[in-house]
Amino acid sequence: MTQRRQNPRGVFHFVIPLIILLGMAASPVAVLSASDEHDPPPQRASRAADIPVDSLVFETPPPPFRDPDLFPCSECHNEDQPPNPERRILEEMHEEIVLRHDEEHRWCLDCHDAENRDNLRLANGTLIPFEKSYQLCGQCHGNKYRDWRAGVHGRRSGDWNGDKQYLLCVHCHYSHEPRFQPIAPKPAPLPPGEIK
Amino acid sequence: MNEAISRRKFICIAAGCAAAVATGCSDLTHTSWFRNNFRDMSPEELSSIIADLEKKHSATFGKTVTVGNEPPLPGVHFAYALDISRCVGCRRCVHGCVEENNQSRDPEIQWIRVLEMDQEKGIDFHHANPYYDPELVPQEGHFYLPVACQQCKNPACVKSCPVGATWREDDGITVIDYDWCLGCRCCLSACPYGARRFNWGEPGLSVEQMNPKTHYLGNRPRMKGVAEKCTFCIQRVRNGQYPKCVEICPTGSRKFGNLLDPESEIRYILKNKRVVVLKNELNTDPQFFYFFG
Numbered sequence: 001m002t003q004r005r006q007n008p009r010g011v012f013h014f015v016i017p018l019i020i021l022l023g024m025a026a027s028p029v030a031v032l033s034a035s036d037e038h039d040p041p042p043q044r045a046s047r048a049a050d051i052p053v054d055s056l057v058f059e060t061p062p063p064p065f066r067d068p069d070l071f072p073c074s075e076c077h078n079e080d081q082p083p084n085p086e087r088r089i090l091e092e093m094h095e096e097i098v099l100r101h102d103e104e105h106r107w108c109l110d111c112h113d114a115e116n117r118d119n120l121r122l123a124n125g126t127l128i129p130f131e132k133s134y135q136l137c138g139q140c141h142g143n144k145y146r147d148w149r150a151g152v153h154g155r156r157s158g159d160w161n162g163d164k165q166y167l168l169c170v171h172c173h174y175s176h177e178p179r180f181q182p183i184a185p186k187p188a189p190l191p192p193g194e195i196k
Numbered sequence: 197m198n199e200a201i202s203r204r205k206f207i208c209i210a211a212g213c214a215a216a217v218a219t220g221c222s223d224l225t226h227t228s229w230f231r232n233n234f235r236d237m238s239p240e241e242l243s244s245i246i247a248d249l250e251k252k253h254s255a256t257f258g259k260t261v262t263v264g265n266e267p268p269l270p271g272v273h274f275a276y277a278l279d280i281s282r283c284v285g286c287r288r289c290v291h292g293c294v295e296e297n298n299q300s301r302d303p304e305i306q307w308i309r310v311l312e313m314d315q316e317k318g319i320d321f322h323h324a325n326p327y328y329d330p331e332l333v334p335q336e337g338h339f340y341l342p343v344a345c346q347q348c349k350n351p352a353c354v355k356s357c358p359v360g361a362t363w364r365e366d367d368g369i370t371v372i373d374y375d376w377c378l379g380c381r382c383c384l385s386a387c388p389y390g391a392r393r394f395n396w397g398e399p400g401l402s403v404e405q406m407n408p409k410t411h412y413l414g415n416r417p418r419m420k421g422v423a424e425k426c427t428f429c430i431q432r433v434r435n436g437q438y439p440k441c442v443e444i445c446p447t448g449s450r451k452f453g454n455l456l457d458p459e460s461e462i463r464y465i466l467k468n469k470r471v472v473v474l475k476n477e478l479n480t481d482p483q484f485f486y487f488f489g
Contacts, residue, residue, distance in 0.1 A: 152461050156451075162436055180284070189290075189309065
């Protein structure tokens with residue numbers, strides 16, 4: 001009895017994964033060949049923007065620059081000041097920025113673009129404005145990015161059934177030291193004995 | 197209509213006048229003495245009572261006070277979720293709620309209580325401390341659990357009320373008709389979450405503190421001797437807004453939405469996060485979920 005029952009299942013166990021595997025193997029080929037026919041070879045810089053979810057635009061307040069006078073960065077970071085790609089501790093300028101954000105593995109030019117300082121740079125080379133910095137954060141913090149997009153991570157205001165105002169990640173998490181900083185609590189309630 | 201005054205109406209008016217004279221109250225009207233429970237009121241009676249209330253409160257507080265009576269929205273069942281892993285215990289919600297909902301400042305009444313708990317002990321009400329007051333929060337080794345009305349589907353407070361002054365609306369909010377409340381405090385002792393508050397004294401609410409946008413079943417000014425509690429900011433949520441505590445929370449721990457909408461934040465949380473309700477064993481079926489983001 002058990003033998004007979006298992007036999008048909010065994011066939012499916014073999015055939016179905018095979019079909020799935022073939023499908024998986026075929027689909028990227030199909031996509032690649034399609035893009036080869038119609039488009040010039042895809043530039044690295046355009047890939048992230050092709051992901052539909054990143055084309056979603058979230059209305060947020062402007063990014064909270066600590067020193068707004070320093071923006072646009074290109075006022076200093078221009079032709080007169082060629083970028084220094086050497087990883088180092090900054091001493092002449094921006095020395096107040098102490099990176100406490102995976103500092104063993106990261107430094108300035110992992111997120112800031114060497115050639116165009118007015119933009120941020122994704123890992124794949126795409127330049128994004130500071131207003132869309134959530135895309136940059138989402139590269140590593142994918143689960144939090146997903147929650148944020150759904151309205152579950154981060155502060156929301158507005159209408160529960162209508163327009164909602166989002167905040168950028170950096171409104172609560174300073175990008176160079178993202179841990180949420182402790183704050184002073186509001187007054188404690190009075191113990192029952194002290195309520196008159 | 198018959199111009200002649202009915203026997204019943206005559207007795208009512210006569211009794212009202214007698215009561216007004218006996219108590220020395222000059223602003224008593226027929227409507228305030230012989231009104232029905234909110235749920236039994238005709239639209240005419242409700243609108244005349246609301247007009248009286250608006251007039252009275254506007255005079256008291258010297259600004260235009262509106263008393264709304266927005267009904268539950270069809271197809272809406274409100275639910276709330278709070279991220280315990282993110283709350284830092286700053287009590288912005290507690291004080292934002294007081295400002296929004298016209299709680300008495302003196303004697304102090306607050307609808308939200310933030311409990312400081314030991315991480316070693318987990319959710320443990322016996323060792324919780326609501327009176328913590330360090331310079332900065334969160335404190336090492338602690339987590340924070342804000343508790344307000346859990347808007348139970350099976351509310352003990354409603355069952356305990358001897359006069360039907362509190363009930364659960366169709367959108368899931370348990371409300372109180374303050375004018376119908378006896379002040380017996382059965383609901384305070386019935387609620388397993390300690391979410392109800394009682395006006396032991398004349399509520400102290402100054403002109404500047406008063407929020408003039410009110411709802412009949414929510415944040416309209418209360419009187420001495422009645423119970424009150426969180427209504428999910430009924431005056432806001434029935435107009436589409438988030439409750440005040442959701443908007444004010446600096447960590448974004450507080451989430452609110454329509455349980456019947458599959459796209460809502462609440463449904464996302466129930467689907468994707470680990471969720472607990474408080475005192476599940478009591479079968480109160482809270483519509484207030486705590487989750488771990």
